[in-house]
Amino acid sequence: MRDIPAMVSRGALLAALYFAGAGMTVLYLQTPADVALFWPAAGIGYAMVLRFGKPYVLAIAAGQALLHLLLVPAPPLFLPFSIGSNALATWLAAAYVSAHARQLRLRTSDGFLLMRGAGVLCLASAGIGSLGMLVAGMIAAADWPRAFLQWALGDLLGATATTSSMLLLFGVPRQEQTRLAPALGSLRERLLWSLLMALLLAGGIAIAHRGSMYPLAIATLPLALLLWSAARFPPTFTSVATTVVTITLALILGLGIGLDGVQRPDSLQDTALLVSSLVVVSTIPILLAASYHERFVAMAALHQRATRDPLTDLLNRDAFEEHARLRLAANAGPLSLLYIDLDNFKLVNDSASHAAGDEMLRHAARLVQAEFAAGDALIAHSGGDEFTVLAALPDEQAVAAARRLLGAIEAMRVAWQGGNLRITASIGLAGSQPPHASFDELLSQVDAACHEAKDLGGNRVLATAENAESLRNRSRMMRSALDAREALDQRRLELWCQPIVPLAQPAQPNRVHFEVLLRWRDGEGLLRPPANLIAAAERFRLGPRLDRHVLDATLAWLESHPDVAARVAQCSINLGAATLVDEEFGEYLAARLRRSALRAGQLCLEITETSVVRDMTRTRRFIRRMRNLGCSFALDDFGTGFCSFSYLRDLQVDYLKIDGSFVRDLASSPLSEAVVRSITEIAHLLDIRAVAEHAEDETQIDLLRALDVDYAQGYAFQRPLPIAEFFGVKS
Template identity: 30%
Template sequence: MNDVLMNFFDLGQYAQAPLPGNYNHWLVVLSYLVAFIASFTALKIFERAHRHRSVSQQKTWTLITAIVAGIGVWSMHFIGMIAFQLPVMVSHSVGLTLASIVPAVIGNYYAYSLHLSEDRLANFKKTRARVSLKTNILSGTILGAGIGLMHYMGMEAMQLTPKLLYSPVWFAASILIAVVLGIFAMSTYSRSSAIRGAKNELRKIQFVTALIIAAAISGMHYAAMLAARFYPTASTEILPIGSQHQHLWLIYAIVVAVTLIALISWVSSVIDKRFQHNYRAIKQSDKRIRELAFNDALTGLPNRRSLLDYLSQQQQETPENEHLVLFLLDIDKFKVLNNTLGPTLGDLLLQSVTHRLERVALNVHMVARPSSNEFAVVARVQKSNNPVQAQSHALSMAKTLQQELQAPYSLKDYRHQCSMSFGVTVVDSFKKSSEDILVQAALALAEAKRNGMGEIRLYHPEMADAIEKRVKLEAELRQAIETRDGLELYLQPQLDINRQVIGAEALIRWHHSERGMVSPAEFIPLAEETGLIIGLGDLINEQACQIIRQWQQLGLTDLVLSINVSAPQFQQMDFVDKLNSLLKQYEVPAGQLKLELTESVLMQNLDDVIHKIKELKQLGIQFALDDFGTGYSSLSYLMKLPFDVLKIDVSFVRDMFQSVQKEAIVQTIVQLAHNLGLKVVAEGVETEKHFDYLSSLGCDYFQGYLFSKPVAEPDFRKHSKHFK
């Protein structure tokens, strides 16, 4: 063991002084610069490893980092060796010289891999903590050991006649310098894991770390050279200083190594620029995709998905002394604005509502747009022993919001005022899912809209029961329409001034096998809301044609049957074709079928309505304007549309004796219709007084409970002779 030590360390076994040597200071400076450039390049390359999620790619970039750093250590060492001049011939073993690069590469690889592993773990845990002190010490020690091993292997590659021994003190100092500065370098670099993404700060850390690593390499090298003692032997030929020559291949190898570092640095820079460009493009794309996925494109507000995520999160964060409240609000008649003034003004209105909601002076936590003309507002109210107080507070907030939002809007040159319907739910349990909360608010909003415009409704459990019943009723109605089971037309007679039956209005009735007779007020609105009104309308049209054909067979050729047509049904592209097909199938003569249209049909697309009415009149169909007087534009419709009959709305007839003004309105309607060449039907005639007054005004036809309620077709024929 002692022999081994004496063969490596200078323990005083030589009496003579070691050979003197001196340095080329320019090459010393160059050696440090090469170490610094290689270290800085390696750190820039290592940044790529951090930005990849694939473990294989991370390992690849870490290996490239280690190779560049290892080449830098190797180049620095042999430039330093060339800078050191001894008065003897010096050469190097090719194999050992090239092999000495391996420990430098391995040391750098494992040092950087430790950093990467801990940084990856921090990202997995979603923390921004720095790399631990333990990792810094371990990685710095590995880095220093790799540098030291590379140096001493390179020294062993020297071929010269003097005996090479090392001072134990300077040997230990060289290793200590490499390890301590290695730990210092890794500790400095560990800060980058906490600020990654801040480009300027990251470059500063990389620059300082490269300076320290270069100092570790150079410090270790020149401390180790101080440890080196070259003792001449009997065969040593002393030469004048500066006359010795290095092998040309070593100089070439160093040039190639430095060139390789420069080349890798340039390639890495190009890759970095491209990566940064692609990274920014991907980030922008990701940001845009995320915005589209979680935000509404028009208003920028969170969409339904974001709202559900937020509600779920808020249930966990809402304090125990507070209730979470969701307001779901709807712009009443928004579709009318879009259809009449165009979608541009509709979009402006949505954006204006958004601005008001964002500036509202309430404790609002979130505003969202879950669907086209619906907005959601999330807030909190204080809990109390009495749940009614929290509900009252929520309703008070809803009224404040409603007042703010119902103030007039300036949409370009148009001043628009609209009403807002509100559904409100106070979350009283954190066990509810965000979907359930949104459904509750939607149920409350639906209830508000069913009760009219500008209404506010608070959710209560009975609403869920009602919707369950509604869904069941919808399914049963759908089946009834498909099977034609239980749906039957009832007829309410229409009489002339002599009380002679001139026809009837057909009204659909539903005989349910379990529910009995279902009120039209219950299933007609349901059909309109669900789109079943189209199938129901087709059924009504067919049954009406069947009744007229039956009348023909019975000789009742003068009776006219009126049927109501809904707006969705009339708007169908094939409405005229389908009705024409029925007329031919049941051989309906001209003049015996009358279609009653309400103003809601006419408001959609007036030109299309006029075109369809003219087509249908050519088929022998009559037209009546139903519920006249209840809309805003009836007079303009009368001027443009070729109606045959005008029907006075039941509300005018029933209440016409309550004031002189209402009597005058009825009188004006009758006179107006006659001046336009139209017949007049008065609905809701319930008393003889009604009949006598309307007769005195010259009303043409009468319909109401004074004569008959709606009855089945056989009863209509049976009792027609008793209507006088």
């Protein structure tokens, strides 16, 4: 109800606009029986009903009634036909357009739709109006075809001349939202164009006034300038200019106003030819402008897709990198690069769905924008749960902004299916002063800082300047991971072996119990210890691949030496924590053993105490499956981790390998002796054999025997050797 006064006010304004458009040509009718060859009110009414809705046909009826009341008296019998022809025909045309398009935009397909609707309007209006003239006795029956055609042509020209400009002025969307600015002509160019158009029209009128035989040339000369406008200027400018030019030409050529040498066309053929020419002038520039606009919108959409992230509407990774490199190269003031990674985001996707994760990313993106957009910062959704920001801020201000952002993210609640999702983030930050470091160098620094922040528990900012030493250690670890990947790719890993010797009874002749150890060669061919390589591989998710390589290489070597394989009592191979929870590794190992000459009972898989407690459920499942195949298990480095004996009953391991730190201090430390004794006694209680690592001399061996340790391994028996040398196989 509150909209009714606004609708009445708008209807009154539209009725007045319609009346003005109709009055423009009616003033030049010579008799009430005349039919105007140009009826701009048709386009005005058509546009306003399309824009504001079908109820506004009442404004057309009011404007038409006002026209007959004030300017053009008509026979009473003709009045309902005159009012109905304009109102009803416009309603039918708008209904036709609405049935084929929910929303009109500036595009060629909608332009042709408007022309088809204009055809409906013209035919319906001409049919009703000319019938009314016949019924009211305003024309003879023989003149009805001429009246019908003139009425239709007048409405058609009015619709093509004014509908587009009225729609654009009424606020119909001109283009989809885009960040690209179209290449529009300057103000100086528009002024030059307007001057040329005025001179061209004035010159054409002067020539026609002097009695030229080709008055239609006046209609075609401005077309060149209108095409220029379509290619260079905004669509609204071109549309309004086309309307003004068409109205000017129609008033002069169609009505013969103001020119002695130009007369109103008398024959139906001349009328049709003149109006058709003016229709071409009024439609071609608009269609061309729509075509240029469509091409621009398509280019903008492609640019949007190429540079923006569709989920968050931030820059994507490639666009951010391109802009960041340019900004760093400009060396204009201090800059700070921030790398933002949401903590444990995978849990949101896994527990609440990826749709919930997407919603959380959108919320986080808005928080990042709210914190940094004011400073003209570059902000990107780099992929997954990561955001990158390049802000024109010095270190201290950037750290303060990053901490505010962390607080906002921690306080964020995302409503989802009756609950609230929450999350934290880790931020790595690197500042740079002119001349700036390269983008790649800064990105490497913030990436390392962000991952270090996550390793420290997350929900924190780590600035490279304040944590240089820890980040250097992490960089070394990352280089070790690259070394591991390269060594795997180039097959620069070597198998070494060390025996595991029984202490309580002599070893069986021709039966070998040993552990496979790993060595690797760097790019210069130098042999390197495996500790850093294995730690980096485990940390950066290369563990399962490394373990597959060692297992496959060991089995392949033994299979190629069947006489050696027959001597193997137990071959121990280490598995990392990531491998234990890798479902595919169990499938691979089962398939590999099925086609191996080595029996599963000859294989012992060594796992560490700390890796077991990472995911106890999956570890139990893995051990159970491998034991069903016949494999044995050893719990390595026991005693240094959580020292929990309670879960040994559920793990079903065959060996407990006592950590070498206790064995090394056995002779001098009562505590070490107590630990070794306790582990051994509990192992025997659970029917598990104890193995002492890093046994280095006879004193330690004697003490281990006294403590009933079952096996020992270390330099006291043999240093590790390459596998071929260990078995005495000549290469």
